[in-house]
Amino acid sequence: MSRTGIVPTVAPGAATAPGTASGQAGDAATARPAVDRCPGILRLHDAGDGGLARVRVPGGRLSRRTLTTLADATRLGNGLAELTSRASVQVRGLPADAAAPLVALLAAGELLPSRAHDRVRNVLASPLAGRVPGALGAAHGSLGDFTAASAHGSLGDVAAASAHGSLLPTDALVAQLDAALCADPALAALPGRFLFALDDGAGFVDVAASDVALVAEPIARVPGRSAGADPRDAGGGDRAAGATAGARFRLHLAAIPTTLTVEPGDAVPLLLRTALTFLTLRAELAPTAWHVADLPDGAAALAAALTTALAHASSGRSLVQETSDRPLLAPGALIQADGRVAITALPPLARLDTRQLDGLSELLVAHGLDDARLSTARTITVPDIEADRADAVAAGLRALGLVTTPDSGWRGLTACSGAGACRRALVDVRAAAAVRATQRGPQAPAEHWSACPRRCGMKRDVAVGIVAGDDTLLMTRAGVARGEATDVEHALELLTTTDERPAA
Ligand code: SF4
Numbered sequence: 001m002s003r004t005g006i007v008p009t010v011a012p013g014a015a016t017a018p019g020t021a022s023g024q025a026g027d028a029a030t031a032r033p034a035v036d037r038c039p040g041i042l043r044l045h046d047a048g049d050g051g052l053a054r055v056r057v058p059g060g061r062l063s064r065r066t067l068t069t070l071a072d073a074t075r076l077g078n079g080l081a082e083l084t085s086r087a088s089v090q091v092r093g094l095p096a097d098a099a100a101p102l103v104a105l106l107a108a109g110e111l112l113p114s115r116a117h118d119r120v121r122n123v124l125a126s127p128l129a130g131r132v133p134g135a136l137g138a139a140h141g142s143l144g145d146f147t148a149a150s151a152h153g154s155l156g157d158v159a160a161a162s163a164h165g166s167l168l169p170t171d172a173l174v175a176q177l178d179a180a181l182c183a184d185p186a187l188a189a190l191p192g193r194f195l196f197a198l199d200d201g202a203g204f205v206d207v208a209a210s211d212v213a214l215v216a217e218p219i220a221r222v223p224g225r226s227a228g229a230d231p232r233d234a235g236g237g238d239r240a241a242g243a244t245a246g247a248r249f250r251l252h253l254a255a256i257p258t259t260l261t262v263e264p265g266d267a268v269p270l271l272l273r274t275a276l277t278f279l280t281l282r283a284e285l286a287p288t289a290w291h292v293a294d295l296p297d298g299a300a301a302l303a304a305a306l307t308t309a310l311a312h313a314s315s316g317r318s319l320v321q322e323t324s325d326r327p328l329l330a331p332g333a334l335i336q337a338d339g340r341v342a343i344t345a346l347p348p349l350a351r352l353d354t355r356q357l358d359g360l361s362e363l364l365v366a367h368g369l370d371d372a373r374l375s376t377a378r379t380i381t382v383p384d385i386e387a388d389r390a391d392a393v394a395a396g397l398r399a400l401g402l403v404t405t406p407d408s409g410w411r412g413l414t415a416c417s418g419a420g421a422c423r424r425a426l427v428d429v430r431a432a433a434a435v436r437a438t439q440r441g442p443q444a445p446a447e448h449w450s451a452c453p454r455r456c457g458m459k460r461d462v463a464v465g466i467v468a469g470d471d472t473l474l475m476t477r478a479g480v481a482r483g484e485a486t487d488v489e490h491a492l493e494l495l496t497t498t499d500e501r502p503a504a
Contacts, residue, residue: 040192042119047456049092049422051077053091053102054088055090058125059124075354076105103115120188123196125170125198126205127204132166132334134337195209199213216247216248249267251270251274277306331411332404335387343397343404344375345381346378347402348433349433356401367389369384407441409440412447413448414449415433416448417456432492462478
């Protein structure tokens with residue numbers, strides 16, 4: 001932080017900020033409806049296939065018990081739960097009389113610790129938090145022995161693009177933040193889309209989507225510290241525990257890095273203080289703002305307000321963020337810094353049914369594992385697997401219908417609930433998607449199948465869209481109509497022949 005205050009190191013509007021297309025601070029505030037209708041457990045969304053409950057999962061962590069609870073929740077609906085791009089879970093197809101039992105069930109199952117804070121427990125963290133080794137090249141090399149004896153196929157792409165490994169653990173901080181959020185009645189007023197993020201330094205967290213984030217970075221990048229303090233110079237140190245002493249968290253506002261860094265012990269108080277300051281500014285300047293970027297002057301306004309709110313000042317100066325591509329979490333396995341294994345799996349269509357949720361819980365129990373972790377890539381990671389059990393866990397995930405290799409055509413493929421789960425369905429989109437998954441490559445553009453014109457879950461500009469109507473299936477590319485098919489078979493045929501054709 002400069003002597004005069006916390007400074008965003010990129011001009012507002014220079015980076016894409018959450019909730020806006022351009023990142024222009026304040027742009028979206030006037031466009032927001034006065035009432036935030038973001039769904040939760042207590043406020044269901046009336047979707048085409050029935051009531052939809054959005055269940056927040058701080059840090060994406062689902063324990064054995066919460067997995068079982070979610071399985072029971074799906075029994076109240078149409079048997080399906082879907083993973084969201086914010087690492088939450090949506091329970092679908094709920095009839096009106098399921099609302100009260102759902103609340104009771106999820107509250108008893110540790111998924112609704114505070115009714116007042118139902119929709120504000122939005123906390124992203126890496127499924128691999130504190131576990132990614134510093135020298136990924138070495139980690140990949142050691143995967144050779146593991147993969148040679150396994151049936152996983154190509155593993156090890158999980159962290160291929162990570163610049164360095166985990167610098168600071170975040171599991172405990174996520175739990176502390178969740179508890180502190182729920183303990184503060186004032187923070188129940190946060191918008192349902194306001195997003196916290198904690199990145200352990202490995203880069204797997206979608207900080208660009210967050211309102212307030214803390215990102216671990218080597219301490220050598222903080223001015224005034226010696227280069228020798230860089231954990232990358234220390235030859236490993238306590239990497240086996242997935243943490244380094246030579247790192248701090250940097251505060252990011254609306255995805256823009258600021259000059260303020262803190263020790264882990266100050267992380268949760270800073271996040272809470274930042275959220276409270278946002279609420280104060282929101283009340284004064286933009287009562288319908290959902291995000292930091294919605295405030296007039298966005299991150300700069302919040303940084304300035306924080307400067308007066310914080311009791312201490314850091315000794316840092318303004319830094320320009322190093323630009324790097326964020327690594328993507330793909331299906332596969334990673335040998336953790338402590339030698340254990342984390343396996344990431346992809347549920348086809350980003351969806352888990354009752355059987356799969358129960359099965360996941362049973363798999364954790366069978367192998368003595370604590371939890372499975374959701375990511376914004378709509379994957380599930382099972383960390384902390386002893387190496388001699390990794391093959392069995394991977395086999396168990398595949399037996400549940402999950403994909404454990406990165407070369408799957410299921411990546412980027414989604415569909416609505418469809419036949420058997422929604423009475424409006426005109427075609428069986430899930431069966432169609434299963435065929436389509438065999439035709440597509442893992443790098444194919446995002447594709448969504450809708451079983452009726454209501455287009456549940458379909459982005460307006462999805463790269464490839466297929467929408468069933470009474471007589472035909474409409475095919476779109478980037479939101480533009482590109483043809484009609486007489487039936488599902490015809491649509492599959494047309495898709496394979498027009499996959500690479502540019503838009504007219
Ligand atoms: S068929 Fe699909 S798109 Fe239509 S209402 Fe049901 S879930 Fe929504």
